[in-house]
Amino acid sequence: MEILKLDHIQKSFGKLSVIQDLSLTVSEHSLFGLIGKNGAGKTTAMKMVLGFLQPSRGEIRVCGEKVTYGKTQTNRSIGYLPDVPEFYGYMTPKEYLKLCGRIAGQKPEQIRKRTEELLTLVGLANVNRKIHGFSRGMKQRLGIAQALLSEPKLLICDEPTSALDPIGRKEILDILSLAGQQTAIVFSTHILSDVERICNQIGILDQGRLVLQGDISDIKSTYRPDTVRIELAGPSGVSVLAEKLQDFPFVSATEVKENAVTVRLAGVEKHGHKILELLVREQSPVLKYEVQESSLEDVFLEVVK
């Protein structure tokens, strides 16, 4: 089932065009990472899904229901975590969640039960002080609790980890991947390692366009860079080896750095043995022969070029 569908969305502020023709679908149980540079239009896209901004053109549907700007019905199926969530500082976490639950129309009994579960999940179960003394990480965790309170079908997180320290980030990611077992999650970020860690689907947003969308493992194998890195024991024979490698017709480029040479070639599987043969023939003191994995970073840099 399609939980979220954006259909040819455009958005401009005055003359500045922020989103140009954005279409994407998020299905049930997917953990969708929306990647983009700062200013790529991630937050704008999310705010339009929540009805906080009006698209200049196009249609957004949440669980099949159309999103109307200024109306809030569709938000009942959505849990939202902004990049810096703002709470009422004079409330305790329990009071805040109670307010949220009542707004969402939940029964008191249900709210009490969910509040306990969620505060335990995010590690705030025994915190009874007022929110205004909370650290950023604690606020972020409370933010996740409030987003999951009404068991939403879709959880939207806007850069949930950007402002946190490494421990805080790990905690948030762990909680999100746990939550992902029950709901679809759209998660925007510019931290690629976060996406690699928890997402199964990605979309790369660049200058208001979705330049790439799909399964993370498919994308990685499609964008495999075909690079081999050879590390020798010392720097002496490296440049000679590089020259010899360059003579192969299938090698497009070599790069020497200290005692290692990086070779870009067409078809590692097909021609790799020829490199190995060369290494044996030359009796090069090889420390390491490595066919490099493509990282999301390579993919990202390639598509937003």
Added chain:
Amino acid sequence: MNGWIAFTKKEFMEQLRSYKALTLIAVLFLFGMASPLLAKMMPVIFSQMPVQGISITIPKPTILDAWVQFFKNMSQMGIIVVLLVFSGTLSREVTKGTLVLPISKGLSRNAVILSKYFASIISWTFSYALAGVTACGYTFYLFGRFSAPHLFFSLFCLWLFGAFLLAVIMLAGTVVSGNYGGLLLTAVVLAVMLAVNVFPRINKWNPVTLASDNSSLLLNAKTVGDLSAAVWTTFSLTVLCLILSLILFRKKKL
């Protein structure tokens, strides 16, 4: 409806925990208590002042003096306190972004405006009524009686003006962004109404007369009929301000 009730509860909690309600109640209560007392003490205060060569004769203070004092305090300082306490109620939340989460939970934007207006008008009514009752009590204690001509109508007029002002604050909060924009716009609206008040022809309809003609009412210089036009315009303007706030807030960027 659920959202409205929940959010109204939150408004009251906010008023209590941020000491807004306490400030308002305490200040208005003080005015209610001090006004008759001040009227009674006025001759004593004057007689204590060292005036050489001038003889000041002050008539014996009456109940009317007590109420004139009360309305003077309430319509000036009282209104200013109301303005300061409630002016940020909407704009602060918009600036800080605290409304984002409740609205993302499905709270309707109408409920935000209506809850805020309802909660603020309840606080205003309660603290004003407390001040009024206190003034009645003290006037009775000091002067033996407390009733004056058109007293209740006069009290109602000032209450209605306060209710109107709260609606203007709501509208200002939806029109202007920023923490002090709303306060400034409300102050401008007040200033314009005061300026317009010098034209006798418009005077009759001007909401400001509800806060400035209370003494004339007490002194029988004006009748209920003279102010009824202003009462109706104020009531209509209050409703209009609220409707406009509801419409404009629907399109407000959060």
